Amino acid sequence: MTATFVALIDFLGTFAFAISGGLVAVRHRLDLFGVLVLSFAAATAGGIARDVLLDMVPASVVDWRYLAVSLVAGLITFRWHDQVERLRNPVQVSDAIGLSLFAVLGAGKALANGLGPTGAVMLGILSGVGGGIVRDVLVATVPSVLHRELYAVAAFVGALVVVVAHALSLPAAPAAVAGAVACFVLRWLAIRRGWRLPQPRAGDPS
Amino acid sequence: MTATFVALIDFLGTFAFAISGGLVAVRHRLDLFGVLVLSFAAATAGGIARDVLLDMVPASVVDWRYLAVSLVAGLITFRWHDQVERLRNPVQVSDAIGLSLFAVLGAGKALANGLGPTGAVMLGILSGVGGGIVRDVLVATVPSVLHRELYAVAAFVGALVVVVAHALSLPAAPAAVAGAVACFVLRWLAIRRGWRLPQPRAGDPS
Amino acid sequence: MTATFVALIDFLGTFAFAISGGLVAVRHRLDLFGVLVLSFAAATAGGIARDVLLDMVPASVVDWRYLAVSLVAGLITFRWHDQVERLRNPVQVSDAIGLSLFAVLGAGKALANGLGPTGAVMLGILSGVGGGIVRDVLVATVPSVLHRELYAVAAFVGALVVVVAHALSLPAAPAAVAGAVACFVLRWLAIRRGWRLPQPRAGDPS
Incomplete structure (x- = not known):
């Protein structure tokens, strides 16, 4: 890429x-x-976790453009949230786009730093879900990744496409696009159709 | 060791x-x-925090076996949770085992990386309690370490045994076993007998 | 400095x-x-986040004095919390002092490690607000930084003073004092007078 x-x-x-x-x-x-703080935290937490685990200074700490992009998005949301909310499920749509893009990006960055396939898939998932986890924990709710429709599964699929393409020496950019599209479509279909993974059978309440 | x-x-x-x-x-x-996500998070968060603070790439990110062990444990729990729950306090037992093993392991790893006794005890405690903290925060509850019976004290004792043995040049493996047993027994007796540290005296509610 | x-x-x-x-x-x-755990977590989380992002082993992990200071403060609080609570808003006062000091310290440490002005301001804010975030998340409440009066704005002002003074080659120690005082006064006036940033206009509940 x-x-x-x-x-x-x-x-x-x-x-x-x-x-x-x-x-x-x-x-x-x-x-x-x-x-603005929650915009920035949601936007950068996944990448920060990825870079810290790769033992690098996170890009969003040294490059002011991440802050600028987050602040612009936060100000837009603050000013025009009524209009944004009129879209269908705007939180879920924007979250699914971020999830898809960061899952393929995180897997690619891990591969570029010498991690093996398992590590690359794991960092792809973490990059994708990290921002949403921090966002939800900061407002004291259970993160989406733990109970929403195929959330981490979608990130897994996106990261897997990138890692498999890398193993087969396929070109990276089309693989990233394919992985992101696969992740987004899977997550979106899961939301629209209510696809869920199996839940534990009801047992004796503890 | x-x-x-x-x-x-x-x-x-x-x-x-x-x-x-x-x-x-x-x-x-x-x-x-x-x-599966909560299994993996609880299993690896303490070690990830320990390794990040030691400025290393965490073992669970580069070694697929941590993921494999977590997934197997998660699948077993998902499939047979009824049977597991029939054990006495299975969350507390498994948590106490993890606490004991990671407290001595974290202290030993910190010593091996050149930290002094205080740092080694602190990283031992953090390794022990980190997984439970992340597990509980992710489901939006107050972590056990903050209000349960002698939780962090037990990790402290386990890590202290390892650090003292190291200072006295005693062999590391028996010290680790002794520390883990001391930690587990202390935690378990505290649960069974309701041992607690003193609470603040009731004051004027604020 | x-x-x-x-x-x-x-x-x-x-x-x-x-x-x-x-x-x-x-x-x-x-x-x-x-x-004691919450004292230590609140006291060190901001600095640990700062040092991890600067790719350093955190000072509070290798230097026992941070632990000692935290434990003394925790024991004082535990023993004499009735007397401490008689002060006006003791949590907010101590929090505002920590916020002010860590905001200027974090910005200065980031500059000393080669970060640019944006990165230094961001690490100053993070150092200032990190301890309070971890403290509040651990007791399952929404962190002050997200909804309290000019909380992060005050940290921003404190860090900005340090970064601007550095850019103008002014002496660092007086700049740090000025930044900390500006941060504390702003935060304190905001608390006392109820200054707030604008909230989003009420829209259709979603």
Whole structure:
């Protein structure tokens, strides 16, 4: 993947997660700075976790553009949340876009730093789900990844496409696009059709 | 401690914490992937925190066996949670085993990486309690370490045994076993007999 | 800034945040160890996050004095919380002191490690708000930074003073004092006068 293509994916994913963070903040009646903080936290937490685990200084700490993209998305959400909310499930849509883009990006970055296939899939999933986890924990709710429709499964599929393409020496950019599309479509169908993984059978309450 | 012995402790602790994470997930009615995610998070968070603070790439990110052990434990919990729940306090038992093994392992790993006694005891405690903290925060409850019977005290004792033995140049493997047993027995007696540390005297509610 | 001056700020901030953590623990009826754990977590989480993002082993892990300061503050809180609570808003005062000191310290440490102005301001804010976030998440409440009066704005101002002074080659120690005072005064006035940032206009509940 060229650096420009990676940066494009990265900032699109940052923007999408920042919108989801801002909307969750608005729904919890936070003030302007709370909206901006939650936008930034949702947008960068997955990438920060990925880079810390790769033993690197996170990109979003040294590059001001991540902050700028997050703040723009947060301000848009703050100002026009009424219009945004008129879209169908805007939190879920923006969250699913961020999930898809960061899952393929995280897997690709892990491979580029020498991790094996299992590590790359795991960092892809973590990059994808990290922002949503921090967003939800900060407003004291159970993160989507733990109980929503095929959330981590979709990130797994997206990261897997990237890792398999790498193992087969296929070109990286089309693989990233294919992985992101597969992740988004799977997550979106799961939301629309209510697909769920099996739940544990009811037992004796403990 | 030989590498084999360390690996044995590590995978046993991983398995025990993964069971505790899976059981907590089942009790919160999460679906299959939520059970697997919480198993993995509970099993690896303490070790990840320990390795990040030691400025290393965490073992569970580069070695697929941690993921495999967590998934097996999560699947067992998902499938047979009724039978597991028939044991006496299975969450507390598996949690206490993980706590004991990771406390001594974390202290030993910190010493091996050149930390002094205070740092080694602190990383031992963190390794022991980290998995349970992440597990409980993810389901939006107050972590056990903050209000349960002698939880962090037990991890402290386990880590202290390892650090004192190291200072006295005693052999590491028996010290690790002794520390883990001391930690587990203390935690278990505290649960069974309701031992508690003093609570603050009731004051004016604020 | 001389090393002695930095250490003074650091231990004062550690003590202040540890008091705030201990008081929150007492209000949640935690036992002695819960009080000590929450004191230590509140006192060190911001600095640990800062150092991990700078790819360093955190100071509080290798230097026993952070633990000692936290434990002393925790024990004082545990023993004399009635008297401490008679002060006006002791959690908010100690929290505001810690916020101010860590915001300027974090920005200064980031500059000393080669980060640019945006990164230094961000790490200053994170150092300032990190301890309070972990403290509040551990007792399952929404962190102050997301909804309290000008909380992150105050940290932003404190860090900005340090970064601007550095850009103008002004002496670091007076800049740090000025930044900390500006942060504290802003936060304190916001609390006393109820200053708030705008909230989103009420829309259709979703």
